[in-house]
Amino acid sequence: MNIQESTTELQHLDGQHHVHPFTDPKAIQKDGSRVITRAEGIYLWDSNGEKILDGMAGLWCVNVGYGRENLAKAAYEQLQVLPYYNTFFKTTTPPAISLAKKLAEITPEGFNHVFFTNSGSEANDTVIRTVRRYWRVLAKPEKRYIISRKEAYHGSTVAAASLGGQSYAHEMDGLPIPEIVHIDHPYWYGKGGKLSPDDFGLKTAQCLETKIKEIGSEKVAAFIGEPIQGAGGLVVPPDTYWPEIQRICKKYGILLIADEVICGFGRTGNWFGSETFDIKADLMPIAKGLSSGYLPIGGVMMHDRVMDVLIEKGGDFDHGFTYSGHPVACAVALENIKILEEEKLVEKVANETGPYLKKCWKEFESHPIVGEVRNVGLLGAIELVKNKDKRQFFPSDKKVGDACRNFCFENNLVMRALRDTMIVSPPLTMTVEQIDEMADLVKHCLDLTADRFGIK
Numbered sequence: 001m002n003i004q005e006s007t008t009e010l011q012h013l014d015g016q017h018h019v020h021p022f023t024d025p026k027a028i029q030k031d032g033s034r035v036i037t038r039a040e041g042i043y044l045w046d047s048n049g050e051k052i053l054d055g056m057a058g059l060w061c062v063n064v065g066y067g068r069e070n071l072a073k074a075a076y077e078q079l080q081v082l083p084y085y086n087t088f089f090k091t092t093t094p095p096a097i098s099l100a101k102k103l104a105e106i107t108p109e110g111f112n113h114v115f116f117t118n119s120g121s122e123a124n125d126t127v128i129r130t131v132r133r134y135w136r137v138l139a140k141p142e143k144r145y146i147i148s149r150k151e152a153y154h155g156s157t158v159a160a161a162s163l164g165g166q167s168y169a170h171e172m173d174g175l176p177i178p179e180i181v182h183i184d185h186p187y188w189y190g191k192g193g194k195l196s197p198d199d200f201g202l203k204t205a206q207c208l209e210t211k212i213k214e215i216g217s218e219k220v221a222a223f224i225g226e227p228i229q230g231a232g233g234l235v236v237p238p239d240t241y242w243p244e245i246q247r248i249c250k251k252y253g254i255l256l257i258a259d260e261v262i263c264g265f266g267r268t269g270n271w272f273g274s275e276t277f278d279i280k281a282d283l284m285p286i287a288k289g290l291s292s293g294y295l296p297i298g299g300v301m302m303h304d305r306v307m308d309v310l311i312e313k314g315g316d317f318d319h320g321f322t323y324s325g326h327p328v329a330c331a332v333a334l335e336n337i338k339i340l341e342e343e344k345l346v347e348k349v350a351n352e353t354g355p356y357l358k359k360c361w362k363e364f365e366s367h368p369i370v371g372e373v374r375n376v377g378l379l380g381a382i383e384l385v386k387n388k389d390k391r392q393f394f395p396s397d398k399k400v401g402d403a404c405r406n407f408c409f410e411n412n413l414v415m416r417a418l419r420d421t422m423i424v425s426p427p428l429t430m431t432v433e434q435i436d437e438m439a440d441l442v443k444h445c446l447d448l449t450a451d452r453f454g455i456k
């Protein structure tokens with residue numbers, strides 16, 4: 001079989017037997033998937049031998065880049081010593097202990113405990129159970145409502161998708177579940193109108209206060225938000241937003257949850273997005289960059305404020321996953337954090353590559369199809385618009401973002417489209433030369449998209 005035939009065969013089998021996340025199964029059968037076969041550094045290779053620049057670090061997660069032998073070794077060694085044991089019923093394993101201790105060291109002050117999960121979705125399910133448990137232990141069982149935001153992404157289990165604010169996900173099967181509600185998100189470019197970013201930030205944050213009053217603060221358990229909304233379109237909040245949210249949470253005595261699944265582990269140029277925005281959260285779900293995606297692992301960081309209550313009078317915490325604190329995943333996560341530290345990747349994003357990416361993206365702002373760019377750390381967004389002077393978007397049925405993504409695909413660049421916002425979130429190992437290489441490809445694909453839609 002030649003390389004093309006073997007790809008066709010793989011695609012055929014994939015269409016016959018494999019149900020893909022967030023994908024139309026009919027399209028998979030008709031068009032076939034791209035088959036990724038190996039990876040090294042910031043590059044992927046597909047089954048046709050094409051080399052692809054991965055501007056998304058997988059799904060925002062491969063922070064240390066691909067092909068790390070130390071991570072493979074850590075997994076192999078742990079698999080030989082103890083491939084599995086659980087952490088239920090007063091048992092534990094050395095890798096789970098070491099990782100918990102390490103996380104207590106690198107997370108913001110007051111976070112000294114972690115509950116392990118296998119994913120960000122499970123972390124957010126755990127969050128819901130924890131905040132309701134917390135209020136119950138404090139003899140306020142009626143505090144159950146959790147306030148989230150439009151376009152939030154918190155995962156795909158029933159509870160996590162309910163926390164999410166994406167209407168298409170809710171429409172799939174009739175979510176959200178009761179007692180989860182959503183307020184406006186701080187998407188200034190799309191929703192700010194004539195307001196300054198700061199005024200708009202304040203106004204959207206105050207939606208929280210309005211919602212709390214509407215429900216009754218005695219029924220509200222918590223507010224959840226990503227420091228920067230990721231899958232919702234890389235929404236970077238105005239400076240006024242997080243201080244006002246925190247003022248309101250304090251005033252009404254509700255817990256604050258910072259979903260660090262994307263922002264954590266160096267993505268924003270600090271270890272956690274909470275540091276970048278000075279957020280003092282009570283709970284922090286983590287996943288993705290925790291293991292750079294090499295093995296599935298997530299968790300919930302629990303602040304002393306919450307943990308003291310659960311320890312003091314909570315009793316049994318009746319929640320857990322067979323693989324909570326899986327020793328092999330913990331060993332790999334620990335080694336991953338060691339790489340982030342030894343190679344000073346967080347500092348590199350803060351001082352070198354983050355500012356450089358920002359400079360490159362700033363140059364795109366003069367492109368005729370680009371309305372706004374947004375950057376924090378190694379995150380970059382480009383808004384594709386019909387008329388940049390009037391801040392006029394394309395009609396959604398034109399699917400301009402999808403078209404741009406397809407041009408990227410054909411040009412061996414992974415850049416994601418969220419509506420008409422083009423996103424990059426590359427490995428934190430990316431060098432300035434590689435940023436140039438990525439920016440050249442992006443420029444080419446923006447030109448092709450502008451041509452296709454007649455934007456000059």
Ligand SMILES: *Cc1c(COP(=O)(O)O)cnc(C)c1O
Pocket residue numbers: 118119120121122124153154155156226230231259260261262287288298
């Ligand atoms: C990806 C993501 C999740 C869900 O994580 P999974 O590991 O896919 O379950 C939760 N929150 C945020 C902010 C995410 O980006």
